[in-house]
Amino acid sequence: MSGASAAGPARDPSHDPAPATGPLQALLGQPAAGGDDDQALVRVVDTPEPRVRHPSDMLGMVTSALGVALVLVLSVVAHATTEGVTQDVQTFNTLLARILFIPVQVLEGLVTLFVPAAVLIELGVRRLGRQVVESICGAALGLLLGVVTVVTISSFGSDELIRGLSVRDDGEWLLTIPGYVSAIAGLLTTAGPRTRRRTVRWSWNVLYLALFIVLITGQVSLPGILVALLLGRLAGQAVQYVSGVRSERAYGADLVTAVRRAGFRPTVLVRVRDSQTVVDADAVDAAEPAADAPDVPADSVVSYDTTGDVVTAVDPADDDVAGIHVGSVSAPAEADGAADGDDAPADPAAVALTRAGDNRVYALFTGDGRRRDVVVLDGDRQVIGTLTRAWRALRLRGLEGRAAISLKAVAERTALLAYAASAAGVRTPRLEGIGVADDSVVLVHEHARGAVSLRDLPDDRLDGPRGDAILAEAWEQLRRAHDAGLTHHTLTPDVLLVHHDEAGDPHVWLTGWEQGEIASSVLSRRLDLTQMLALLALRVGAGRALASAVRALPDEDIAAIGPLLQSIALPPATRVEVRRAKGLLDELREALVERLPQADVQPQNITRFGARTIIMLTLTIVAVTVIVTTINFEEIASAIAEANPWWVAASFAFGAITWFGAALTFSAFSPEKLPLWRATLTQMAGSFVSLAAPAGIGPAALNLRMLTRRGVATPMAVATVALVQVSQFVVTVLLLVVLSIFTGSGGLIELPSTTVLIAISGVGLAVVATLLVPAARRWAWEKARPILEQVWPRLSQMMGQPGRLMLGLGGNVVMTLGYVLAFDAALAAFGQSLNLVDVAVIYLVGNALGALVPTPGGLGGVEGALIAGLTAAGIPASLAFSVTMLYRVVTYWARVPIGWAAMRFLERKGDL
Known part of the structure; x- marks a missing residue:
């Protein structure tokens, strides 16, 4: 027999005896040698996906949307620059008018008419009717987005934004976001890549030329063109993602061709799924089709779907797969595992392989009766993997920063790691061949026969000495890899396989090396040790897992694990299970300290940036954006210029005292000793956080963070923060009553401002009337009960400490x-x-009403309420505005830089 070239270390009768070319030649697409046996009957049990949703389309949608937002921001912030570029380009207007003999309007009409027509005609000639419809939908959606954007910006956009997207026409500014550009861009994006559609390629070039001409002739602005193009791309990618695109993955005959290029002559290929019965070659031969089934040519590839209802005859020589219904065929059970006629469960090792990675997996059977596993890497799936690896390497220290960016690079990296692991003596399925077809690469692996993943291993097999032997074997395999400089990076319950030989001795396989690293660092290897310890602890408990690590590792490595026992150090699958097993990491730390009392288990910073860094950066961006877009600096400057500077300084000083008062309460109610200076800095930092959080939310979150960082249990910290907020509310109400008594003429009815009194009375009556309704009372009690339940235990403790x-x-x-x-x-x-x-009532009521507005720091709501209160109390409206603006500057805006500095200091000290 003759066939494709052989690849990999194994050579047996299932391999073709043609000269070996190795995996690299197979990966590059060297065709198989022809022969009579290449046309033998092959059965493929699979469900091809004719259309798929590419993650790259979703990524493109997000990128286009962010691009639109960036252009809109730059059109305002860098308006002078964009306008200058537009004007510089338009200096060619006069020269162009002499050169062009076709009016610009005619050129636009030609582009708008002939470009879509040419593209749609080509798609029609290629008999791609569905893509014709999708392209029209992409054009319609692009046009709709363009119109909606113009209407929205015209109605709600600021003058600066509208000016940045406009051109001057007859002395007036005209908003220009050409909708026809969005429509054509949406159509061309949906029609397919320019590398495969000739009309799409030259249509993009014609569109760019037309846009350059209309830009230099002053008919559109540069930001307007960019927004229109990005909206069109967004529309086209949205249509592609929703509808899906034609699959370029290798299925059926193409899949068989790829396996043959890897050096194997398959007789059966069966798709492995979690819930699917894996089919054995002998069992497939025993399956009989329905009596009315027509004959299938002997030189065809026969494809069963997973339900066994459709058989498709495929001629390997044809480019197009033609399916014919030939009757009902039952998918047979695997001969190895079938018993008493029942369907056998899918092979545990193969199922674990499907769960461990986001790839297709097939059971490969050849003429020699051996079974192998085929892992198929699809090009459209590599976007997610690349982004995941890049993000993890960027965020976590100790991981390799490079990420494969193409299907070929991913396949080469996977093959290299598989060969390196085998060469290091690690028990892992050998890579025996590589083949390529269409947008897929197949990796043929040795099958771990009889192995079961750690996830599926019965509990009784982990008990006693036999279980200890399994744990020791797991550490031994990882040690071999580390001795050769290899790290795994993704130790999950599905990559650790266990099987027992005839003597009952356990053997552990370590699979799934795709995310691994060669010539790794010390930190990277210790992260592997941490993952293995957590993985074993999930099955046998913290104490026993650590005991197995102590027997296998030196004390230096055991001690180094302690600071790395963090959820961020674990792969996502393990991290999910660790979170379900609440307190597991704490148990591991306690067990480690018992074994090595001198060990330091304080978490080490292994992230380049974390949630705090992202929050800090977000707050900074929000702060700058809010300051730039909401503050009218001219009005503030004029208000402050007219004010008495000594009283301005006094107002700022009184405002600064509030930090000390809040810190005093926080420190007094804290269950742990909290230095007053640290508590004051926390309140200062709250002034910065309030830029991105509604009034009162940001400081409360910082208080909670401060307590948890100092070792206070989360329930106690939440109760303390709730007590602080409730006490502030109670004191505010009591202080309002006391002020009204001692500053008036002796009673509450002597409040000077009738308007304020009527407002308070109205609010009180509304509250009482609401509480008279049973449904309202129940709702209020349901809202208040959780707070009271949180506060009461802590308040009871504070009652015993009256001081x-x-x-x-x-x-x-x-x-x-x-x-x-x-x-x-x-x-x-x-x-x-x-x-x-009056001042107290106006401030307290105005601040409370303004805080109901869900904006950072109550922006807009507080100012409006204070101005209304001052005006009602008899202050002229112009002065009320100036007073309010001055007050907000000294108690809100001027405190932002101080809060930022305080927050940075506390972060460096590890308090936040």
Whole structure:
């Protein structure tokens, strides 16, 4: 017999005796040698996917949307630059008018008419009717997005944004986002890649030329063109992702061709799924089709779907696969595992292989009766893997930063790691061949016969000495890899396989080396040890897993594991299971300290950046954006210029006292000793966080973070923070009552401002009327009960410490009075004065109402409520605006840089 070239270390009768060319030649696509046996009957049990959704289309949609947002921002921020570029290009206008003999409008019409027509005609000639419809949908969606964008920007956009996207026409600014450009871009994107469609290739070139012409003739702006193109790309990629694209994966005859190029002559290929019965070659031969089934040519590839209802005859010589229904065929059970006529479960090792990676897996049977596993790498699936590897390497220290960016590179890397692991003496399935067809690469592996993954291994097999032997074998395989400089990086329950020989001795296979690394660092190898320890602890418990590690590893490596026992160090599959087994990592740390009391288990920073860094960067971006887009610097400057500088300084000083008051309460209610200086810095940092969080939410989150970082249990920390907030509310109400009594003429009814009194009375009546309704009472109790349940245990403890309780309430008084006095000083800065109780009521009510607006720091809501309150109290509207702006500057905006510095300091010290 003759066939494809052989590849891999194994050579047996299933391989073709043609000269060996090795995996590299097979990967490059060297065709198999022809022969009579190449046309033998091959059965493929599979369900081909004629259309697939490419993750790259989703990535393209996100990129296009971000591109649109970036262009809109730059059109405002860098308006002078974009306008200057447009004007520079338009200097060629006069020269172009002399050269062009076709009016620009005619050119636009030709592009709009003939480009879509040419593309659709080519698709029609190729009999791609569905793609014709999809292209039309892409054009329609692109046009719709363009129109919606123009309407939205015209209605809600700022003057700067509209100006940045406009051109001057007859002395007026005209918003230009050409919808026809979005439509054509959407059509060309959906029609297919330019490398496969000739009309698509030259249509893009014609479109770019037309856009250059309309740009230099001053009919559109540069940002407008970019937005239109990106909207068209977004529309086309959205249609492709929703509808799917024609699959370029190797199925049927193409899959058989790839396996033959790997050096094997298959008789049966069976798709392995979690719930599918794996089919044995002998069992397939025993399956009989229905009586009415027509004859299938002997030189065909026969394809069964997983339900066994359709048989497809495929001629390997044909480019197009033609399917014919030949009746019902039952998918037979695997001969190795079938018993009493029942369907056997899928082979555990093969199923583990499918779960361990995001690739197709097939059971390969050849004429010699041996079974092998075929892993198929599809080009369209590599985008997710590449992004995952790049993100993990970027975020986590100790991992290789390079990531394969093409299917060929991924296959080469996988093959290299498989060969390296085998050469290191690791018990892993040997890579025996590589083949390529269409947009797929097949890797033919030795089958781990009789092996079961650690996930599926019965509990009783891990008990006693036999279980200890399995744990020791797992550590031994990892040690062999590390001795050769290899690391695995993704130790999950599906890559550790266990089987027992005839004598009952266990053997462990270590599979799934795709994410591994050659010539790895010490940190990278220790991350592997951490993953293995967590993996074993999930099955046998923390104490026993650590005991097995102690027997296999030196004390230095055991001690190094402690700081790495973090969820971020674990692969996603293991991390999910560790989170379900609550407290497992803490148990491992405790067991490690028992074994090595001198070991340090304080978590080590192994991330280049984490959630805190992302939050910090986000807050900074939000802060800059809010400051640039919401502050009217001219109005603020004029308001401050007219104010008395001494009263401005006094207002800022009173506002700064609020930090100390809040810190006093926080420190007094803390269950652990909390230095007042640290607590004050935390409140300062809250001034920065409030730029990106609604009023009160940001500081509370920082308080919670401070407590948990200092070792306070999360339930206790939550109760403490809730007690702080409830006490602030209670003190605010009580202080309002006390101020009204002692600053008026002796009673609550003596409040100077009738308007304020009516407002408070109205709110009170509304609350009472609402609580008279049973349904409203139940709703209010359901909302209040969780808070009370959290606060009451901590409040009960504080009752036994009256000194600390009074200190905490006193801090709330200081904080509230600080804000009230700061507001009063802002009034005095403009020569205005009100009764202190009026000032307190206006501030407290206005701040509470403004805080209901879900904007960072209550922006907009607080200002509006304070201005309305001052105006109702008799302050002229212009002065009320100036007072409010000054107050917000000294108690909100001016504190942002101080809060940022405080937060950075606390982060460096490890308190946040």
